[in-house]
Amino acid sequence: MAVIVRTRKIRPSTRKSTSVNYRVEISKVGKDDTLEVEVSHESNSFLRTYYxxxxxxxxxxxxxxxxxxxxPEIEILWSGASPFKVE
Incomplete structure (x- = not known):
């Protein structure tokens, strides 16, 4: 049972305004593992960790x-899975 960590940074300065979807590669996550995804923002203090x-x-x-x-709010909507915990 491993904890697999992935990080993603929201970068509106380098993306088109219509490009609001971010992908997280998870092909190496096994059924007994936990995936931890840290999402931050390039220009503010937004930081959330999803499990x-x-x-x-x-x-x-x-x-x-x-x-x-x-x-000033940022909302993250997941597709393909739902986190069991958010910090």
Whole structure:
């Protein structure tokens, strides 16, 4: 049982305004593992860590999230899996 860590940084300065989806590669996550995804933002203090059970994502190559940015709030909507814990 391993903890697999992935990090993603929200970078609106380098993406088109219509490009709001971010992919997380998870092909090496096994059914007994835990996936930890740290999401931060390039220009503010936003930082969230999302935890996923390996059994829910073990047969997938990736999951993704959509960023909804309404100043000053940022909302993350997951596709392909739902986190069991958010910090």
């Amino acid at each position: 996923f059970h390996g059994k829910d994502i073990a047969n997938k190559n990736n999951i993704s999230f959509k960023v909804i940015q309404e100043v």
